[in-house]
Amino acid sequence: MEKLLSIDHVSMTFGGLKALDDISFDIHRGEIVGLIGPNGAGKTTLFNCLTQFYKEYEGTFTLYSDAPVDLGTLKVTDVIDHGLARTFQNIELIPDLSIIDNLLIGAHASTKDTFIEEVFKMKRATSEEARLRKKAEDVLAIIGLTAMKDFYVKGQPYGILKRVEIARTLMSDPTLIVLDEPAAGLNDQETDDLEEIIKIIQKEFNVTLLIIEHDMGFVMNVCDRVCAINFGKFIAIDTPAKIQANPAVQEAYLGRDDDA
Amino acid sequence: MKVFNTLDTVFNALGRFFKNVPYAGYGLFLLLLWLIPLFHSVDVISSGQLGIFAYIVVITVAALGLNILLGFSGLISLGTAGFVGAGALGVGVFLDLGLPFELAAIATLIVSTALGALIGLFSLKVEGIYLAIATLFVGEILRQIFTTVPIFGGQSIMIGSVTLFGFIELSTFSQSERRVLFAIIAALLVGMMILMQHIVKSKTGRALLAMSRSSSAAQAMGVSLLKYRLMAFSLATFFATFSGIMYALYNQSVPTTQWTLDLSLFVIAMVVVGGYKSIYGTFIGAFIIYGIPNLYLKDLFGDVSYIFSGLLIILVILFYQNGVAYLAVDIRLLYAKLKRRIHGGSHGKAPLD
Amino acid sequence: MLKTTDLSVKYGVIDALKNVSIDVKDQSITAILGANGAGKSTLLKTISGLIDPASGEIVYNGTRIDGIAPEKITRQKIIHVPEGRKIFADLSVYENLQIGAFSVPRAQHDASVLHDIYNLFPILKERSSQPGGLLSGGEQQMLAIARGLMARPDVLILDEPSLGLAPLIIKDIFKTLTTLNAQGMTILIVEQNALQTLKIADYAYVLQVGTIIKEGPAQELMEDPELIDAYLGKKS
């Protein structure tokens, strides 16, 4: 299997506390990997290091999108140019824009027209805009949101917003998408829908996904492999069923039982 | 219900018209503005009132710029007045140096906008609450420079009649030429409105919104905070300076002392009351904040413009955060609700802007 | 003693809690268990008045306390020790403890309370003049509990006291809780660390996506195989 991302000996310290402690594992092209761990295990911190929101970590993230690149050498705004897109734990959409306009922001990095061309509505600006709108419509069709494309984000149900946020990542033609708790706050029906969508986009867009999620049912159903961490330390990476049966994982979740 | 059917048809037809002919709205708006000098020529509008309308037209441009900053980028500036003053006085200084009006205007715009970009650079260092204070200082520094530095010439700068394109000479002392000047600044306003429309409905506008609503998501999408903060401040300054140039063009005499914090506050009030992000709303805001007290209330109650604006800002922020521009949407929602109630059906979907 | 009946809480359109009924018996240790995002903290915040419920009621010693401001709840001697400790970092340890006693009327101030607390947590006495922010994670948690105890609570509510702490320190803290309980204090504790919590608890509820899916005496729950499922998902 072809390696897409390798995480090598990543550590991060927050005010004396080791939030990440020498984490290493690989992600292969085309798979869906879940990242689990109890509260405060360091999952989101790992994401923030990976996407270069935090810069003060040790170790390396190497992305093999095309030519291998050490993500640590990139600015946070350049990560997306190398095919890495992400979502956030608390929905980070623009409430006062329509759904389709929110998707267009996802394509920000791949638009080439200049400010002057926009102001005077020159050919390249209008054709870029038209191309991206078409692309956004295609993505929305696949996600099943075509009918809502002109609705404001504000006031839409949570389940829709979570989907829009995923759709936005697709606008930049990513190879690797990292999702931070996509199922949090969803009801059972919405979670089922989300499982479907993630499987669909994985096929349609030929992407690799790394997902932080607490809903274990969701993780079990969606992920090819699951990585568990706790106290910033790597515990195991394996198939969902084996992770579920792993005593070290159970201990991490249910607490240490000294007498056992 | 026949009434509703007719109303629906009218609304739909209007909606389609403005959608298919995107600049029709702006064209219509300009024609309406041109009625003002027309009414002046037949004495429906007094010269004093014409001046008030001209001021509304001029200050709307500054308010549009502030709306880009405040409404789209979520950044505040208390230095707007300073840059309007810089535009008006700057053009006077360059004219004194012997430049033709157009070149003087361009030179002023370049110098002033570069200054605005500097504040943008500053804004990266200080967040929200500190930024307001920093811009307060900038406004104060500009005010002190205007009132104390000799090149701005004491109480005011006299510009005198302005020659456009090298051959059209217009003086504000002639009533008919003043009407032409009004028509010109009205056209400039509409031009700036279209410019703003292009900016905000594009990649830049979306990036500014993304930056203010969620800076982390914006960065993850590749939006550089440095670039767009500079952009936001440069645009706001550009609009403010442009507004100052329009002021100089119409009034042809520029005082040095009126570019104070008070004016910046009034411009903020226009944006807040008119509605964040709304282009027409900004004009309506300027009309409400400057026009209503000076055109109507002054004769009845004296100068209530401060109380009026202050109360309006607070009431709008506390109870109607979208500003009066949103009234149209609320009325449509109300209309849909009314229709549903009478029809008993539920097929009316909430309208979107 | 402290009861919620059909308590529901909404965050905007999301149901954070749906018809949650719990009963905290006098002088018991009652545990609320569940994975992240189950609504455990929301339940505690609703009881202590930080969040207003959408429906349902909270009754304490026969009177309704839902919808009452949090600072008034503290005067009923229900004290909530928040998640993440929330120590006032710039204030000294001593000042942190002082503010804990704010809800106690001046006339009832009693130096022995501080004395007892220093006995319970000797390390705090040692560090009393240091800024709270300089304490270690475990010490901060002790300070957070001690700060709560300064109000001489009848009911002590704890939100994830073990969060981010090393196992040995967790053990210490849980031991302290048993001691306090033995002295007659009622404790309501929210924890992710299920097994350890069940060992000290009398009764427990398991929360999943805002609803109670299981409850029972702690002893019974400890042996329940479904508990693991609640945390690690149903096998599919």
Added chain:
Amino acid sequence: MAEILRIIFNSLETGSAYALAALGIVLIFRTSKTTNFAQGMIGALNAYIAAFVALNFGLSIWLVSVIALATAFLTGITIDTLMIRPAKNVLPVSKQIITLGIIMIIIGIIPFLFGVNNFQLASYFPTGSIDILGATLRFNTIFVITVSFAVMGLLFWFIQKTRWGLAIRVTASDETTSKLMGVPTATVTMFAWASAAMLATLAGLFVAPRVSVYPNMLLNVQISAFFASTLGGFSTFLGPVVGSYIIAFLRNFTTFYISDIWGNVMVYMGILVFLYFKPYGIFGKKPQKKV
């Protein structure tokens, strides 16, 4: 030497006015999480009340000062109750704009209440001075500096040493947790506004004899107070006070030795540059932000 001393005395006097206003600004900033741009206006309004009462009822400056402080207390409470507390959930920028709205209302209301003419307010000690190494130190200056130091000392003692002072500090650092401790944070905030209004009024009463009473009489003080708070850092109570005296000294020094015109501008520019490199001030800390 005499000049330097004169500048120092002068700076201590004007710096005191800045410091009083700045302390009020920081009190409000810490408890209400907003910058009160109306601080100067609130002081001006109550200085007007003092001058109006003095003129119409012939009361002494001492008595009208007490009256003005009382009305200031009410002004603060009114503003907090009517405009600030209802705005609990608005954006930080909108909250700032509310205080801008308050400025406009006060500017607008003053001519209706007191007419358009400026008022005069007497000094506390119109005559009397001592000579120190050739520099004249007026009794009034001594009085202003002493009272300011006493008021600030008392306030610091209150904040650092009393139960309610502790309540102010915890509300300033974490309102939610403070509520869980039983601190009535709404009351604390209301008193912060009342105290801030009184501090601004005191500053107004101190500068009034020199500048006379008019709507923008405290604009300069207010802008300097903001400068001082930013320079010293909003996250401490002491920083803004220190910043105030620094600014007062720099302004007096540069205007005297360098240029009447450029002195102020230079000080402002200098501080802007300083803030560029140290945006949270001399004593301030960068607020923590989480993704």
